Amino acid sequence: MIRTRFSLVLLLTLGAAWWFSGCNLAPQEETPTAPKADTIRQINVFLETSASMNGYLRGSTEFKDIVSELVTKAAQIEPVRRPLALxxxxxxxxxxxxxxxxxxESLATTPLATGKSSELHRIFEQVGAKARNGEVAILISDCVLSFPDAEIRKNPEINRTDASSVLKNAINQQFAQLRKDTISASVYAFESAFNGTYYDYQNKKQVLNGEQRPFYVWAIGKQRVLTLFNQQLQERLNAKxxxxxxxxxxxxxxxxxLFFTLNREGETWEADKPAINNLKKVKPDAPAEFALGVDLSGLPAYAQTEEFLTKNLAVSAGNARVKLVKVEERDDVKDAEKLKANESRMLSESSHVLTFRVSQLFDAQTPVTITLPVRYDTWYVDQSTMDDRTPENRQGKTFALQHLMNGVREAYETGAGSFLKLSVTLNQ
Incomplete structure (x- = not known):
């Protein structure tokens, strides 16, 4: 009888436990939902067809090869919800x-570039309108800043005298609005043979036969979507x-x-992100070195180079002496295979490793700020001319390119931005 009662109690207990478990009455931690991946909803390609573009389309030119590949490869980018729009x-x-x-096919067989002189700020306005809501807009153009034909006929010098004011500020206005709408832009510079009529800044015609001329591909879109597009396009393009x-x-x-063994110097300090502790023994002849792993893959390509980082990274450490001593890309880190699992994971999450040296520490606690200010490359200055009437002044250059690019740069470079800003605390 006792055994029967015991068995009944046991069955009831197990049954109750099963029932509560099955009904899941106890509060459960919610499984976090993975963030929705960025997708490119639409890619829109715009080919400028003012008469000044015609020389790129005649004969055998790199322009036709590059644009053909660009359009073909852009159409293959995934995920894209809609076909390429041209x-x-x-x-x-x-x-x-x-x-x-x-x-x-029409790049080789059809006269496309038959329009009149174009106004770039009006073109960018229309192109930018197609760079919202997950869309990317691509503009292919020679990027020559110019007033309308009628204005040039009235004053042949107007492009030279007013490009730096009127035209530059018209461009600035368009891109300031794009920046306000959190839309970014990338520009790729290419070169191609040019066969045909070239229009100088006075709209005077010159016939060129195979002269190398720059042209540009702009990609515009929301920053995260544009980053995804740029990555996928670069993986596919043979033309660099x-x-x-x-x-x-x-x-x-x-x-x-914050690594605890990688590139480490000094025996006693301890890593406890965002702090580094037990630095009492630091002195000039016995410094401590520590390494930070950062993901800079979203920065412009030139801002990821060792040269740019070494030159522009700033360290503010109050009364302490702290300086950057090494910049490494992840694939260049030596003995990475010897790292333990946790540090190996941290390295895989980083595009770069920055190593710093602490040689003097006077206070018990020292906040350190590491910043990389927003600065844009200025290669376009050497590729700009304000007199394109002779081959010598025109070779490899674009009229008023400097004013176009400065108008864009000033729209984004507000003076308060940083590519990177890190905070570390040093404790004795």
Whole structure:
């Protein structure tokens, strides 16, 4: 009888436990939902077709090869919800309905560049309107700043005298609005043979036969979507640009990994992010060195180089002596295979490793701030001319390019931005 009662109690207890478990009455921790991945909703390609572009389309030119590959490879980028949209644009944009294959064929067989002198700020206004809501807009242009034909006829010097004021500020206004809408821009510079009529800043015609001329591909879109597009396009393109510049680097990098053995010097200190403790024995002949892992993959390509980081990274450490001693890309880190699992994971999350040396520490606690100010490359200065009437002044240069690019740069470079800002505390 006792055994029967015991068995009944046991069955009831197990049954109750099963029932409560099955009903899941106890509060459970919610499984975090993974953030939705960025996707490119639409890619829009605009080919400028003012008459000044015609020389790129005649004969055998790199322009046709590069643009054909660009359009073909852009159409392969995934995930994209809609097919590639194609347009020609001079004063107004015109949808191209033939599809990618027909467009590529028309580069070789159809006179496309037949429009009048174009105004770049009006072109960027129309292109920028197609760079919202997950869309990317691509503009292919010679990027020559110019007033309308009628204004040049009235005053042949107007492009030279007023490009730095009127035209530059018109460009600035367009990109300031894009920046306000958190839209970024990348520009790729290429070169190509040019066969045909070239229009100088006075709209005088010169016939060129194979002279190398720059042209530019602009990609515009929301920063995260644009970053994804740039990465996927670069993986596919065989044609590499002569130069690249990215405007609007997105959010400042503030996170980092603090390594405890990688590039370590000094025996006693301890890593306890965001602090480094037990630095009492630090002195000039017995410094401590520590390494931070940071992900800079979202920065412009030139801002990720060792040269740029070494030159521009600033360390503010109050009364202590702290300086940057080494910049390494992740793949260049020596003996990475010897790291333990945790540090190996931290390295995999980093694009760069920054190593710092502490040689003097006077206070019990010292806050350290590490910043990388927003600065844009200026390769375009050497690629700009204000007199394109002779081959010597024109070779490899674009009229008033400096004023165009400065107008864009000033829209994004507000003076208060940083590519990177890290905080570390040093404790004795």
């Amino acid at each position: 347009y020609t644009i001079d004063k107004d944009l015109k949808p191209y309905s033939g599809g990618v294959s027909a467009f590529v 640009p002569e130069h690249r510049l990215d405007f609007g680097a997105g959010q400042t990098v503030t996170d980092y990994n």
